[in-house]
Amino acid sequence: MTVSRTTALHFGTLLVLIALFFVLPAYHVGAFSRIMVLAIYAIGFNLLFGYTGLLSLGHAMFFAAGMYGFGLSMNFGGLSVLPAFAVGVLAAGLLALGVGLLALRTIGVAFMIVTLMFAQTFYLVILYFGEYTRGDEGFIIQQAQRNLAGIDLTTETARYFAAFTLFAICFLAMARLVQSPFGKRLVAIRENEERARMLGYDVGRLKLAALVVSGLFSGVAGAAYAMLFGYVGASFAAVHYSIFPLLWVLLGGAGTTIGPLIGVIFMFYLIDISSSFTNAYMLVAGVALVLLTLFAPQGIAGTIRKRAVSWLP
């Protein structure tokens, strides 16, 4: 029975997201478009961190690879939306493959730092080629170009449903993936890497696969962000954007399917609401983080699973 409950929860979540479009005022509809794109990023991060137990501090490079792959191939390659999107996702996947081959030689804290360093190198490279990338200032993708088969992606409705479609695909694909044998093997690695190896699984290949899939999802998020909001900038490759997915996933609940979405919504509105009455919103965010680690260590979804709904996926 758990299977159908899980499916019901996932489709219920998606239905709520559709309903929100008709219920929410315009400002929040825009906010939710952004939240869904960022949630794709968090879902990708969650596969690596929540399920495989690998903490990367450099995921911003995959997000940025998707973003720049999309933006640069449109601006300089003259590609239209779909091929450019493919280029962005592919760039992120290839980068993840390369980084994985090198960084996965290390474990634990060294892995964190190596990914951080690679991401920093990537960020600096973007700044170094400022002639094309416009560095920190970034560049804008013209409204006329952001057009998919006659649909203008800049209108609020098209943007919301484009974000929703991408989110739904990624969300369901990931929910499926973590229940598959592949997903179970990743959890086995998280729980006890030695034992997984003794059982005959090729741990190195599985970790690399997890990193590449995680990088692809991040690339989708990055390309989608550029596509829907029309801006490409180096700040998305900076350290903050590697820390954010960690926060979202930890707040929402690592290793749960809906945790990433909850985490992004929570963080987004925490900063949004607190910045409306104080300009020290980072202080509020900091206090919230400390309180959550003290009182809800498994994140929101993780705590719900522990306290009330044990079947939560």
Added chain:
Amino acid sequence: MDFGPHLMLASIEGAVISAILVLTAMGLSIVFGVMRVVNVAHGEFFMLGAVFAWAVSTLIGGHAGFGFVAALLIVPVLVGCIAAGVDQLILKRIDYDVDRTIVATIGVLYIVQQSTLMLYGPEARPVAPPFNTRLALPWFEFGADGFQMIWPWGLSVTTYKLFVIIAAISVLGMLWFVLTRTKIGLIMRATQQDREMAQAFGVPVNRVYSWVFGLGAGLAALGAVLVVPIQQAHYLMGGDPLLLAFIVVIIGGLGSLPGTVIAAVLIGMSDGIISVFFSPTLAKIIATFLVAMVLVFRPQGLMGRVAA
């Protein structure tokens, strides 16, 4: 200026960077070594040190020397107490869990940064150095008239920079003495090697942790007090020292204090020298990438042992 004197000037800059870096990284390394936690807020303790140094020297006034000496004595203790408070209030309660500590210290980072912004403001403020005489340095070369000593224009060092280097070395010496020759050091090393066994032998592990966390933050603050006459106090100044200290600790080998010192000197010197001769961005790209590659092919760091 010729290449030789130029290189010497760059090396002196590098030595000053190394001196500050070695103190900051030492703090991070001790905390990691003994408590096995990654303190992301370490850079903010550095920043607090600089801001408090400005506050103390402004409050005291008079000759720059008084304020500076007072800051040197008071500020590390003050920052250490704040850090010990953070340990008691937060880290102890989450039982030093590695992942949760990272998130909690990110929270602390935001809190400290924003509080400083609100109370101290966004300006960068300088602290006057207690003494700052410029010493010209000689250079030797073989010219047409054989071996001779010349005084190239621009080749000089300030007494304050020399003081920073000497101060860092003496603090390191004291630290080495405390860690290897006193009972405090013995207790810390016992806690590091086996927390439970140490507890069984009557070591108050929780108190040791608070002291160690305070000591780590105090070292960062000390580095900041020393740097603030050269570099101004600003509420965002904690980012770079954090990243550099991290690199140093990892490259040196986690928990290895001699490794930390060697790596700090290596990275400080190369930072000083590279940024004099190359485009800063390109230099940073090369340096960051090389650090990553060192880790990829020697994950245990330069002096670390392979985990059993």
